[in-house]
Amino acid sequence: MSANAQMVAKYKNNFLKEVQEQVEMGEWVKMCMQCGVCSGSCPTNFHPGWEHPPQEIFMMIRAGKREEVLTSPSMWMCTSCYNCIVRCPRKLPITHIMHGLANYAHRLGMAPKMQPTRHFAKLFWNNCVKTGRVNELKLSMGLYFKDGFGQGIKNGMAMKDVALGLLKAKRLNPFEMLGGHKCKDQNGIHAMLKKARELEEKRKAIKAAA
Ligand code: SF4
Ligand code: SF4
Known part of the structure; x- marks a missing residue:
């Protein structure tokens, strides 16, 4: 060209x-x-x-x-x-x-593929829509270990005081998160998202035709 x-x-x-x-x-x-x-x-x-x-x-x-x-x-x-x-x-x-x-x-x-905030947005969305609730433990793990195991351990150690503080304040419960950390009506959440996507497609088609 x-x-x-x-x-x-x-x-x-x-x-x-x-x-x-x-x-x-x-x-x-x-x-x-x-x-x-x-x-x-x-x-x-x-x-x-x-x-x-x-x-x-x-x-x-x-x-x-x-x-x-x-x-x-x-x-x-x-x-x-x-x-x-x-x-x-x-x-x-x-x-x-x-x-x-x-x-x-x-x-x-x-x-941009390497944009860290974009990576976070993707992780957050996938984490959230799966069960209808954000699982902070899995989200943090996904972020810390995105550049490999060694870096993940380093990232985790750097945040250990914050994690201990959250545990002490009962704002972090790893056992609950490892178990069933989800909303009651997961199918309802998925149906809502499907409907929202359909409405968005319709809206775009109407705008393009106007
Ligand atoms: S909403 Fe976004 S663009 Fe607006 S002031 Fe806040 S960070 Fe900046
Ligand atoms: S008019 Fe434009 S430049 Fe001014 S505040 Fe609004 S968006 Fe920003």
């Missing part, structure tokens, strides 16, 4: 339309007036993982920077603190858009 063709592939003129149709609350992006209040209010935007704060992401969407937006780790850094939503003068649902973009990038297979 020539350099020019590669440049064109990175940009997509109608990326804003794609976001409006495919991303949860994506129809709000066009309302952003680039005041920067959201980026200034974000408590995690000083972290190196925040390549582009929300204001910049919204500007890049309008500029058609499809690849740069969807491969960015930025959306995976959002902690859902809702500071930005509270302060946005245009009342944009920024948190939802950021998570919607992350989800869309994941569905397209464009999300």
